[in-house]
Structure formats: C-alpha cells, structure tokens
Amino acid sequence: xxxxxxxxxxxxxxxxxxxxxxxxQRLAFHLLSADPHDVRRLVDAxxxxxxxxxxxxxxxxxxxxxxxxxxxxxxxxxxxxxxxxEPKDVVAIExxxxxxxxxxxxxxxxxxxxxxxxxxxxxxxxxQRLADGEVNELILATDPNLEGEATATYLARLLKPMGLRVxxxxxxxxxxxxxxxxxxxxxxxxxxxxxxxxx
Amino acid sequence: xxxxxxxxxxxxxxxxxxxxxxxxQRLAFHLLSADPHDVRRLVDAxxxxxxxxxxxxxxxxxxxxxxxxxxxxxxxxxxxxxxxxEPKDVVAIExxxxxxxxxxxxxxxxxxxxxxxxxxxxxxxxxQRLADGEVNELILATDPNLEGEATATYLARLLKPMGLRVxxxxxxxxxxxxxxxxxxxxxxxxxxxxxxxxx
Numbered sequence: 518x519x520x521x522x523x524x525x526x527x528x529x530x531x532x533x534x535x536x537x538x539x540x541x542q543r544l545a546f547h548l549l550s551a552d553p554h555d556v557r558r559l560v561d562a563x564x565x566x567x568x569x570x571x572x573x574x575x576x577x578x579x580x581x582x583x584x585x586x587x588x589x590x591x592x593x594x595x596x597x598x599x600x601x602x603e604p605k606d607v608v609a610i611e612x613x614x615x616x617x618x619x620x621x622x623x624x625x626x627x628x629x630x631x632x633x634x635x636x637x638x639x640x641x642x643x644x645q646r647l648a649d650g651e652v653n654e655l656i657l658a659t660d661p662n663l664e665g666e667a668t669a670t671y672l673a674r675l676l677k678p679m680g681l682r683v684x685x686x687x688x689x690x691x692x693x694x695x696x697x698x699x700x701x702x703x704x705x706x707x708x709x710x711x712x713x714x715x716x
Numbered sequence: 717x718x719x720x721x722x723x724x725x726x727x728x729x730x731x732x733x734x735x736x737x738x739x740x741q742r743l744a745f746h747l748l749s750a751d752p753h754d755v756r757r758l759v760d761a762x763x764x765x766x767x768x769x770x771x772x773x774x775x776x777x778x779x780x781x782x783x784x785x786x787x788x789x790x791x792x793x794x795x796x797x798x799x800x801x802e803p804k805d806v807v808a809i810e811x812x813x814x815x816x817x818x819x820x821x822x823x824x825x826x827x828x829x830x831x832x833x834x835x836x837x838x839x840x841x842x843x844q845r846l847a848d849g850e851v852n853e854l855i856l857a858t859d860p861n862l863e864g865e866a867t868a869t870y871l872a873r874l875l876k877p878m879g880l881r882v883x884x885x886x887x888x889x890x891x892x893x894x895x896x897x898x899x900x901x902x903x904x905x906x907x908x909x910x911x912x913x914x915x
Contacts, residue, residue, distance in 0.1 A: 522768045526761040562725040
C-alpha cells in the first residue's frame with residue numbers, strides 16, 4: 518500500500534505479538550515522524566538486549582552475567598526454591614517482598630495443545646539443582662491455569678521420591694488468570710497460604 | 717525491576733503510542749528470545765524508514781523521492797484535489813479506486829483542545845498549489861468528526877473567494893451495516909442527504 522520502506526516497517530511491526538495491522542501502521546507513522554534521537558534510543562535498546570542479555574546458567578532467568586542478580590546474592594535462602602514459568606513471574610514475586618529464596622525458571626508450562634512437553638522445559642536442570650540435597654522446600658509457582666496446574670502436578674509427582682516439601686501457591690489467585698497480572702497483596706497472600714501438595 | 721538492558725528496552729517500548737507497561741514487557745521478552753535475524757530485520761526496517769523516507773514536496777505524503785508516487789504519476793487528474801488529514805487516509809481512499817485526482821495532506825486537523833490551529837497545518841502550501849488555477853474541484857475529505865468538520869468548514873470559508881467547486885464526502889449509513897445500529901447523528905445525516913432513486 519505504501520512505498521517500500523514504510524510498508525516494510527509496517528510489515529515488521531505487524532509480526533510482533535499483540536500488534537495488529539492498525540497498530541503497526543500507527544507505530545510506523547509515529548516512528549517516521551518521531552525525533553531521530555528517540556528512535557535511535559529505541560534501536561540501541563533493542564540491540565543492547567540482543568547483545569548483552571543472556572540467561573542465567575543456574576536458574577534460567579535473564580541476566581547480564583553468567584549468573585543473574587538473585588543467584589549471585591549470598592543473602593538469598595538456598596534451601597527454598599520457587600519454580601516459575603517465565604522471568605516476568607520472578608519480577609512479580611520480587612515485588613511482593615514475601616520470598617527470600619531462589620528461583621528456577623521453567624521457560625513455559627506443559628501444554629499438549631501447543632506441543633510443549635516436559636522435555637521442552639528446564640526440568641532436567643531443576644533435577645540437577647536438587648541433587649545436592651541443599652534445597653528442602655520447593656514452591657511450585659506456575660500460573661493458576663490449566664497448563665500451570667498440569668505442570669505443578671507433573672513436577673509434584675516427579676519429585677515425590679526425593680522427600681522434599683513441595684508446596685503450591687494458595688488459592689486466592691484468580692483461577693484461569695495469569696500470575697503476572699496479580700496485584701502484590703493477592704500474590705503476597707498466596708505465598709503466606711501455600712499448601713502441601715499431597716499426591 | 718529487571719537488570720539494565722531489559723528494563724531499558726521495556727522503558728523505550730513503553731514510550732511508543734498505545735503501548736502500555738504490560739505490552740512493553742511482553743514485547744521486550746519477545747524480542748529478547750526472538751531469532752536474531754528477525755530482530756535484525758525489524759531494526760533495519762526502522763533505520764531504513766528514518767534514512768529513506770521523507771515527505772513529498774508537493775502534497776506532503778510519505779515519499780522516497782522528492783515527490784511521492786502519486787504526484788509523479790502523469791495519468792492522475794491535475795484538476796481535482798482531495799484534501800486529507802494524514803497519509804493513511806490516502807491509502808484508504810486509494811483502496812476504493814474511486815478517485816483519480818491528486819491529494820493534499822494537511823498533517824492533522826484543527827483542534828483547540830490539542831492546541832492545533834490552522835498555522836500548524838499545511839494550509840499555506842495548499843493555497844500555493846491552488847494559485848496557478850489548474851485545480852477546479854477540491855474535495856475536503858477530513859475525518860467526519862468534530863475536528864475534521866471544523867477544518868473542512870474553515871477551509872471552505874477560506875477558499876470561497878477563489879470560486880472553486882468545494883465538496884465534502886457524503887455522510888450516511890455504512891454499506892453492509894444495520895440501520896438500527898447507526899447512531900442518531902449518522903442516521904440524521906443519511907436522511908438529509910437522501911437521494912432520488914431513479915428506477
């Protein structure tokens with residue numbers, strides 16, 4: 518519809534998640550007429566992320582060194598491990614200031630519909646972390662939806678022989694929702710009231 | 717919340733129009749884990765637009781040369797000029813294949829609330845284009861809302877002494893729509909503008 522470069526940009530923006538054709542067009546025209554310095558800052562920020570950011574070798578969270586800030590912090594409790602789906606869940610939990618242990622990021626949840634099985638998640642890495650016996654409680658903080666519950670149940674069964682205390686965040690989280698959208702108070706309560714998974 | 721580069725990218729994305737904090741976070745994580753080639757293509761498309769695209773010296777539309785494709789096209793009727801607010805309006809009108817004249821882009825509409833007056837629009841350029849007397853019909857295709865109507869009225873008064881044929885796009889019921897869902901103003905306009913069925 519537009520001449521070369523504008524249409525190319527609309528096409529590229531339209532490939533981003535949650536950006537439809539109208540939004541892509543609006544964004545393209547915004548970038549087109551925006552201050553070149555502002556656009557430069559955006560482009561630099563994208564390039565920086567692609568160059569600098571990697572994933573923590575221990576927990577799988579985003580990091581700018583071999584290990585993320587939390588794994589490097591000696592004050593964090595090594596005996597409690599909180600298992601989440603994504604890095605953004607770590608941010609949500611950190612905001613509550615309820616949890617002083619460490620994290621393990623699975624990289625998603627079991628979802629037969631999307632073709633995601635246990636082997637696609639960082640479960641092998643979790644088992645390796647648990648091998649030295651230092652962790653004695655595992656909090657399964659996957660999302661309170663179908664996939665998250667299935668993943669928690671799968672992990673609880675897998676971990677049963679290890680004799681760990683395995684807990685799940687308390688209900689209080691809206692069922693069917695996404696963990697990242699919970700407000701701090703609700704998420705804090707859910708930590709307080711976590712229950713033993715007896716499978 | 718996040719470490720340096722990720723948070724910087726979330727901040728930059730959050731400055732874009734229509735992108736809230738949650739969308740910015742989702743986009744940042746998408747870019748973070750996306751194929752570097754795809755991200756490269758997006759960054760290149762942004763840079764291309766900033767380098768190549770400028771505004772047509774004649775009509776103000778986006779262009780990759782001094783003049784846009786439409787102004788360069790000798791087959792377009794020089795005697796009819798369609799005045800629109802934004803380049804995206806040109807795309808919408810071109811899709812109808814109803815119009816074979818040329819365009820003039822104002823760059824917005826008069827809006828006292830947003831502090832946009834006649835001097836902020838490309839009205840001086842419009843008067844200069846009309847000076848040679850080649851144009852004999854001017855179609856005011858600004859948006860059918862408060863600002864667009866005000867702009868059209870302002871232009872119609874300004875142009876009256878020139879003795880041009882000045883028209884406005886018809887208001888009425890959207891084709892394929894339901895009469896009962898039309899708002900009162902639209903339905904009122906449709907009554908006013910009713911045409912004789914000559915069968």
